[in-house]
Every structure is written in structure tokens, then in C-alpha cells.
Amino acid sequence: MAASTIVDMNGNPFELPDLEEQQTLGDAKLSPLRSHYSNHPSKGLTIAKIAKILLDGEHGDLIDQCELAEDMEEKDPHIQSELGKRKLALLGVDWNMIPPKNATDAEKRDTEMIEEILRDATWLDDAIFDAADAILKSFANLELKWQYADKTHYIAGAEWRDPAWFKTHPDDRNQLRIRDGSHEGLALQPFGWLSHQAKAKSGYLSRRGLVRVLAWPYLFKNYAARDLAEFLEIYGLPTRLGKYPSGASPKEKATLMRAVMSIGHNAGGVIPKGMDIEFHEAAKGGSDAYMAQINWCEKSQSKAILGGTLTSQADGKSSTNALGNVHNEVRQEIRNADLKALANTITRDIVYPMYALNGKSFSSPRRIPRFEFDITEPEDIAALAEHLPKLVGIGMEIPKSWGHEKLQIPEAKEGEPVFTVQTQAPGLQGLKRLAALKAQPEISSPEAMPGHYSAAVMQRLEGEAQPVIDAWVDQLETLLQDAEQQGLDLADVQQTLAETYPDLDEADLADLLGSAFLSAELAGRNGVKDDI
Incomplete structure (x- = not known):
């Protein structure tokens, strides 16, 4: 592909590289990234270790923080379930391509061309799901695979890249760079990446993800689960106490120890004459304290991920239908915010490059089609049909496009068959x-x-x-x-x-x-x- 000079979304010029060759494959300095494997920092996790991981992340070293997030999602079924709900909710929403304001006929045709290409893209749903990985880790990078055919540049795929491949710029903590062994890192190739960032809270890039919030309940939940396992192992078993006579040899002591340790499971054993084993009252207690800590941790995780608990857990006390509906509305608001942020990213990293490379009406990065998810809720058709004629009757001038938008009913194109009112027999x-x-x-x-x-x-x-x-x-x-x-x-x-x-x-x-x-x-x- 011949190189050409073009500007980015901010109007800054850059030299367009050969898009058909992915950056991580064409640059020899990045080949070590493909041999990188996770160190699984969740092994032997402690409060001090988590504090160090999060501090390193603030300083731009995102490896352990991203790998900890990966471990948490793999090892904790509750985190995986809640994150899965939030990610999969993005796939069930339809989307549209919106032309610029007061679009010309050429701009409308280019918008339809881009929409047609994206409608046929088999990789788009996977890209949306992978981009949602930013919810936990604050960012997600997908490398685009460009191809050229029929005089059209189009994207043939988007490959998820390990977040541990990236770092933040030492002088700009909101700028992602590829780890190539240099101090500043390597800038992402223009038109080569879908780079999505999600904000769980305000702050620098490394501190926006949910991983920093979920790390603590994840740790405390593991403490409680470990203690519960130990309690269940010994619960109900009597304490065995072995007694050996004075002057017993080390071999006799070892024999007695083996008998004491195994007699609870085998219900029998052999010990030397002159030695005794006494059984004391079985261990008492309950698992309520451990389960209370585990439940608190899981509820905290649900609140952080979905904004509430009643869409995933019900305690039988406060789980009323009305309160559950409120929690579900909060969850829907979070979904809509995720979709808006993701639509902006797709517009910037996918729609704009396709429009700049293929659009015959392209003139400025300020006038480009927009990718939008359809998050509007349809109005009550019965209520609108009852009140709209009354409003028109008192003189209100209501455009037809407003009614179509409210009811989410598309306007018929010229020559397209439409429904008509059929003459009916008198009632x-x-x-x-x-x-x-x-x-x-x-x-x-x-x-x-x-x-x-x-x-x-x-x-x-x-x-x-x-x-x-x-x-x-x-x-x-x-x-x-x-x-x-x-x-x-x-x-x-x-x-x-x-x-x-x-x-x-x-x-x-x-x-x-x-x-x-x-x-x-x-x-x-x-x-x-x-x-x-």
C-alpha cells in the first residue's frame, strides 16, 4: 500500500504506514512480547503484595496489575459472572451509522457504504466483547487487520492483545505505549488499533479500572475461603492426644504420632505397649462467620461491577420486586454509559479510518459519520397513540420524524410497501x-x-x-x-x-x-x- 499523508481526529498530520502489515508483526523489537507469559501474581497474595502491585501500576508498570486482573477473573466465579453480564449486555444492543449534520448526498452515500461494510463484518461482535475488557483493566487494545480489495480498504479482523504488552508514557500517564524495551515505549501505529479506555472512576489511566477496587474483596474472600476449608477439615473430629512413657525412643514417638494422625480417618491403629491415645471433645463452632465474610465480599464485588446486588443475589429479606427493578435500572444506566464510551471509540478508531481511506466526500475529520448504539427505550405505543391526536388537535406542530424516533419505528423509504388502514365492517x-x-x-x-x-x-x-x-x-x-x-x-x-x-x-x-x-x-x- 502506498504511503500517504493524512491527519488524525485532532487534525494532527501523520504518515500513514503500510496498514496491511500489523505493527506487532512487522517490528522486530516487539517480537519478545509474543513469548511473554503471565507470572500469575495471585499466587501467595497478601496485603503487602497487592499494595506493591497497585503502586507499580501507578508508576506505569502495568504488567502485574493486568495479570492480577486476569487471575481474578479466572479464579473467582463471582467476578467472572458479574463481568460477563456487563460485557454480554453490550452485544444485545443494535447500532446505527449516523451521517454528519446537514449531510450532503455524497456524505449519506459514504455513511451507507461504511454501515454496509460493518454489517457484514463477522469480527465486530467479538471486537465489542474484547473491548469491554477495559471495564476491569481500564484499557483494552485490539490490533486491526487491514485488507484491500475491490478498490476498498476494509478491516478483516481485530485481534485482542495482552494488556501486559503495554505501559504508560513516563511524561503522560494517560498515553498508552507498547513495551519495546525503551524508556518511553513505542507509540501505537495510526489506523492500526482499536484502543478502548473505560472509566470506573476519574484518575490517570492506570487507576481507572475496576481491578483496583476488586482486588481487596478478592483477597479477603480468599482468606475466608481458606479458613473455611480448614474449619471443615477438622469440624466434628475429636482431638487426639497421644501419651508415651518416659524414655521412649524417637522411633516409638514417630510411631505414636502416625497412629494419632491416622486414627481419625482409619478408625483404628496400632501403638506400642505402654503408650496411650486419649480422645477429647470434638471441635465446636460454625461456618457462619466465614460465610458472612464471603457474602460481604461478593456483595461488594456486585456493587462495584453492576451497581447493585439484587440482579445477581437475593437474600430473601430485602429482595423485593420493586427494589430489584430499581437495581436493574441502575444496571441499565451502567450499560448505556459503557455503550456510549465504546461507540466513541469505534467512531474514532474504525469509522474514521474507513471514511478517510474510502469516502469520496471526506473533507475534514470534523465531519465524519458516527457509530451509535440504539439505547433509546420505545415509548408506550398505546399512550402515544391516545394523546398524540389530542396534541395535534390543539395546534401543536409535531414532526413525523419525532414520532418514528420515539416509537423506534423506521421511516419508510420511497417506494417501500407500508401498512395501511383496512376498511372494516361496522362494529x-x-x-x-x-x-x-x-x-x-x-x-x-x-x-x-x-x-x-x-x-x-x-x-x-x-x-x-x-x-x-x-x-x-x-x-x-x-x-x-x-x-x-x-x-x-x-x-x-x-x-x-x-x-x-x-x-x-x-x-x-x-x-x-x-x-x-x-x-x-x-x-x-x-x-x-x-x-x-
Whole structure:
């Protein structure tokens, strides 16, 4: 790849190296890092040893502090479980690419191009999980693997690098450097790293991670667990006391000692004549004190990692549903803060390089697409659908984009099929209103009707048909009222109507219609005769 001059996110120029060769592989001075293995500083951990590890970390030597964090996560199931919850919570949130403000068409196309590449990236979820390692150790570095194909620079992978490979700059305690044997260390290659930093608290880089908070309850919990194991080993066993006579030889004393030590497990043994073994009352006590210390340590760890205890532990006393919901809300706030910090890192270390190398609209590091996790909570659709028309009705001008954002419903693109309101049959109340209508049909003037029907004939037909129709309407009204009292829905009413239809008395109406047809025929003949 040809070298080119480009600026970083802060506008500072730097020489772009060959991105297809990873820094830790291309620099011979860094080869010893690959042969580095952990010293496991948790072995024989004491208060003094922890104090020294944390002090060395403040001075820029992060090896023991990072390796202690690794041991803690491996050896303590509770720490691993709580950290796992916090890390895995980041993977279940969707993300979007947001173009710059007032973006041009070219900027929007470049944003869609970057999003398409990242959507297809199989390494992104693993990178998010590995970057969350910074929660415990305050930083996490992933080395990017670049490739060039189809006139596009894209990232083919992101490899997690051991935090023990890094140190802080002696003159800038917030700047990470690679340990290459020099005093200052080697700067991270531009566009070559996803370097994420997480803040559990304010302070310099080496003091921000949770490892410095969790180290102490981890130590005290191990003390309590060790003491509990010793207590359980001897609990319930009587004290054995061996007595040997004066002048016993060392061999006899050793024989008696072996008998005393093994008789509790073997329930039998052999000792020289003249020696005795006495059994005293078994050890008394309980494990409550040890378990209380272990529980306190685990609750302290849960508070430090998740902000509460009721999302992981329940004591049966204070673990109410309401309090559990409050703790879960705190945990969600922590997750959202993690996601915002991680989105800023991805925008800086992944989106910006891809945009600078591939974007046709790239003009300045101040106008770049942003990577954002969708952490907005959807509003209550029922409540919004009820109140929004009222607000619009009083004159509020509410943009449609606001409603889509609140409900997390994407806006339809041009030409995209959308849902529409389907015309439905009238509901139960509508049927009642229709059934209650007994308006008289309007009668056209006799002169306007074929055959010049007289008004007297029309009024007679209407008068004779109306009682039959009223009887039908009354029967339907009774049916609908009964359906409303029984709580039936429209489908039930339709079924009942279908079942009731054969029972309607239609004989009178049939006779009336027959008479009407006959009258119409006679009137027609009479009209023809008159015209002749």
C-alpha cells in the first residue's frame, strides 16, 4: 500500500504506514512480547503484595496489575459472572451509522457504504466483547487487520492483545505505549488499533479500572475461603492426644504420632505397649462467620461491577420486586454509559479510518459519520397513540420524524410497501345505529316515475310494507342488545345473524312484493293502452 499523508481526529498530520502489515508483526523489537507469559501474581497474595502491585501500576508498570486482573477473573466465579453480564449486555444492543449534520448526498452515500461494510463484518461482535475488557483493566487494545480489495480498504479482523504488552508514557500517564524495551515505549501505529479506555472512576489511566477496587474483596474472600476449608477439615473430629512413657525412643514417638494422625480417618491403629491415645471433645463452632465474610465480599464485588446486588443475589429479606427493578435500572444506566464510551471509540478508531481511506466526500475529520448504539427505550405505543391526536388537535406542530424516533419505528423509504388502514365492517355499536334507523324512504313525485304511479298507490305500498320491516328491525335490535349484555364481539354477532336469518318471517313481505309486482304490471298495461 502506498504511503500517504493524512491527519488524525485532532487534525494532527501523520504518515500513514503500510496498514496491511500489523505493527506487532512487522517490528522486530516487539517480537519478545509474543513469548511473554503471565507470572500469575495471585499466587501467595497478601496485603503487602497487592499494595506493591497497585503502586507499580501507578508508576506505569502495568504488567502485574493486568495479570492480577486476569487471575481474578479466572479464579473467582463471582467476578467472572458479574463481568460477563456487563460485557454480554453490550452485544444485545443494535447500532446505527449516523451521517454528519446537514449531510450532503455524497456524505449519506459514504455513511451507507461504511454501515454496509460493518454489517457484514463477522469480527465486530467479538471486537465489542474484547473491548469491554477495559471495564476491569481500564484499557483494552485490539490490533486491526487491514485488507484491500475491490478498490476498498476494509478491516478483516481485530485481534485482542495482552494488556501486559503495554505501559504508560513516563511524561503522560494517560498515553498508552507498547513495551519495546525503551524508556518511553513505542507509540501505537495510526489506523492500526482499536484502543478502548473505560472509566470506573476519574484518575490517570492506570487507576481507572475496576481491578483496583476488586482486588481487596478478592483477597479477603480468599482468606475466608481458606479458613473455611480448614474449619471443615477438622469440624466434628475429636482431638487426639497421644501419651508415651518416659524414655521412649524417637522411633516409638514417630510411631505414636502416625497412629494419632491416622486414627481419625482409619478408625483404628496400632501403638506400642505402654503408650496411650486419649480422645477429647470434638471441635465446636460454625461456618457462619466465614460465610458472612464471603457474602460481604461478593456483595461488594456486585456493587462495584453492576451497581447493585439484587440482579445477581437475593437474600430473601430485602429482595423485593420493586427494589430489584430499581437495581436493574441502575444496571441499565451502567450499560448505556459503557455503550456510549465504546461507540466513541469505534467512531474514532474504525469509522474514521474507513471514511478517510474510502469516502469520496471526506473533507475534514470534523465531519465524519458516527457509530451509535440504539439505547433509546420505545415509548408506550398505546399512550402515544391516545394523546398524540389530542396534541395535534390543539395546534401543536409535531414532526413525523419525532414520532418514528420515539416509537423506534423506521421511516419508510420511497417506494417501500407500508401498512395501511383496512376498511372494516361496522362494529357492534355501528350495527345498532344502523338497525335503529327507520327513516322513511323519499318518494319521488308521481310524474317523475315510470308509468306515472299515483301518490296514493305508492303510499299504500309503503304503509303495508313498513310494519313488516319494523318487525324485522325490532327483532334485530333485540338480538344486538342481548349480544351487548353477553359481551359478544362482532364475529359472534355475525354468526348469530346467520343462524337467525332462516327464522325471520318473510311470508308477509313476499305476498306484499307479489301484489306490488302485479300492480306495476297492470299499471304498465294501462299506460300502454292510454298511449295507443
